[in-house]
Amino acid sequence: MIKITNLEKIYRTEEVETIALNKLTIDVKEGEFVAIMGPSGCGKSTLLNILGLLDDPDGGSFIFNGVEVAHFNERKRADMRKHNIGFVFQSFNLIDELTVFENVELPLIYTGVKPADRKKRVEEVLDKMQIMHRRNHYPQQLSGGQQQRVAVARAVVNNPKLILADEPTGNLDSSNGNEVMELLTDLNEQGTTIVMVTHSEHDARFSHRIIRMLDGTTVTENILI
């Protein structure tokens, strides 16, 4: 599903040039659950942003579902993103002015789903995430665990092929963290490919494969199953 070859990303300021990704090469197969680990500044998040088409690389190749996407323009990237990729962030990133229902509904609005279908789809997902009873609440009225479940619901509502999770349990206690990891595992078992950046060895053990990075490139790969 994902084939990255010699990927490069360099951040430049007036005085400093920082190599975030250094000829990185990674493959992720469809249905895989991959955890990416490494110390802060090793390029994990940069990789995730490029995988999510939120950022573009400075060199190398990125083939997604058989299509070279490394140099897609803003419009094509947004189009590819909204149909294929879901995101889960450490800090949940829900819109405070929208209710749980409306937050989850948002991706469907941008993909042009009709209101009646949207309602049905959002309710199904909220039900699945066991957060239906909170559908009319605002994010600030929910616990951290509940907010992250809403974020996962929003990530999966469009049935994406790929979910990118950036330290999804980073702001949660262990109990809520486990619940979120189990949700991701369930989604993976249903066929969704997951790439997760984490600092937590515990969370990484939920994945099939752990890629460890240092200085913008992979240093080891551990296959867990």
Add this chain to the structure above:
Amino acid sequence: MFKNFFKVAFRNLLKRKGFTIINISGLAIGMASAILILLWVQNEVSRDRFHEKGDRIYRAYNKSIFDNKLQCWSTTPKILAPTIQKDYPEVEEVTRVHWGANLLFSLGDKRLNVRGTMVDSGFLHMFSLPLVKGNPDKALSNTYSIIVTEKLAKKLFSDEDPMNKVVKIDNRDNFTVTAVMKDLPNNTMFDFEYLLPWSYMKARDWDDDNWDNNSTMTFVMLKQNASITAFNNKIKNITYDHLKGREKIEVFMYPLEDQYLYNRFENGKPAGGRITTIRVFTTIAMLILLIACINFMNLSTARSEKRAKEVGIRKVVGAMKSSLITQFLGESVLIALIAAVIAIVLVQLALPSYNLLVKKNLRLEFGNPYFWLAGLGFVLFTGLIAGSYPAFFLSSFRPVAVLKGTFRKVSALITPRKVLVVAQFTFAIALIICTIIIQHQINYAQQRETGYDRTNLAYVFLCGDMEKNMQLIKNDLISQGIATNISKTSAPITESWSDSWGFEWPGKDPNDKTDFYRFCSDGNLVKTTGMKIIQGRDIDLINYPTDSTALVLNESAVKAMNLKNPIGTPIKDNGIDWHVVGVVQDFILQNPYEPMRPMVVEGPKGWFNVVHIKFNEANGMQKNIAETEKIFKRYNPEYPFEYKFVNEEYAQKFADEETTATLARLFSALTIFISCLGLFGLATYMAENRIKEIGVRKVLGASVANITALLSRDFLRLVIVAIVIATPIAWWAMHNWLQHYTYRVPISWFTFIVAGVLAIVIALATVSYQAIKAAVANPVKSLRTE
């Protein structure tokens, strides 16, 4: 999608009430100000542009050289109109419109002094001033027929049908109502409540065939497809030819639709006029609206950090930049819509006072579909202007930066927000400077020596038996101690009704075409008005029987005639031989902004329309008026006693400038208020954003004064930059404006200092509230907030 946008927009508005109030109220006040100005502008530009056949109607003007300049004027000989009608086949209709006059209407016990005029029957076919009753072809065919407006019909006949009713006019002639005209709209130059046929001018012997006497207005309507250029070429020598070449006067037709807006001529060519004022006020309206929009832009972008996360999330879940731009523009249009509703309420509340100020009857035309269309356009325009910068600014955020928290606001030396604040204050300061200078100019002219004493001086228009009984009236007023002096004159002392370049005196250069004001007095004018005699004496028929042809000159006239010893000089005018008996100091007759012009005061053989009364100041004015009314009623019982105080009439000369000054004051105050609203909002955000810095500084020992100064400094810098930019702009604008006045105030550098200090004080007062609030807050609390 739009539902989602509006949901977020509404919730954002409700969530941040303070900023919503600042944003919407600023925009509403800006819009209300712009609407008020644009209502006035719309009324001005529509003046006499609503006549269906307006594109074919022209007013006759004359062009000739006098006072060494090629000058244009619009009073024409009475004979011009019938001559045009007779001799020029391309003319469809022609009408004369005489100057409006107040005539007494008597009906039973009713006595009304009503303003009206005399016209040719072509008037009714040319102008779109419709009759609600009567036939326009016949309404003015009889000498004693009259057309009344609906308003006058109501006053005279209440609810009865006015048609064929008879009313007595000027206490002598009976007129039959042949038509009722719809009341005049407020955007026409015409001002009458009745129309009499021109044939009545003949019946009263007021008409003449004199090509020398420019004394009425002439309007011409050409036939369809007739060429105005060709017609102007044909007609230009009409007066010259009829005068057999005695005077080189050229006649030309000027479009009716231009004669209000482009009423100034320089060297015989149109050179703007009213349109300049209209353009200035339209610019002010646009700038006020822009200032309100700038507030919106500044506050929206200042709040960008609060909206950044939303932008990031929307982009992550698939929003394009274009859909975000649509969303933010939609939000600003929504806010503009809410502001517009409030603005309309404000305008409705302000209109009665505003109408008094601008002396118009402006109103919002709710029943007119164009009003709603224009309103919608106005809202869209405001919303799109206000929302444009924030929309592009917010939608350009990179999701990676905002969602990872690496997004930071820009703090460059020059940011768009700073530029906008400077632009706002530049305009506000320029308006303050202009307001001060306009007021200085008015004060300067008001304090100018008039040349006579206006206190306790009133005048009454001669009517009925007044002239016949003048000596009796005079005797009663003086013997009862009500008045100290009385003089009959040709016109009020505040107006020039007559002028001429036809005076002849010994040694006059035959090519000299100096124009002199012509004024008449039956004597004692110096005593009555308090003018100062410089040489000789006043006209005094009682002690000098030959004074019926006596004449007094002013200083400027003596200079213009180049007379070494003016007393006794014979002067010829209108076939009468006058002789100079005195010279008075120059006094302001017409325009207090113009230099003194030469003037001739002719003696009792002249013509009289007015009586001036100098009241005895020992009595109260109320008593003087009451007693005078009794005396006038005794000797002129048919007419109501109506008088005017010279002081009040003189003050009217400043009315236009006073209105301009009041509007400038009003709109500069509003501009400053709107700018300060924005500044207050920005200061609030600044205080919020720098809360941690303030806490740390306080912990390290900074005083409240240090912190307040720190937070105010940035804004102060912007205001100082605005002062530097506004100063030359305002100087240039006012320098140009003052060129319209010959008698003008010099622009003082002190004005700029006052305006600058005022702006700084206002800006500091606005910002310091938030600065002090932030500075006195407990640092522990502010550090915990972070």
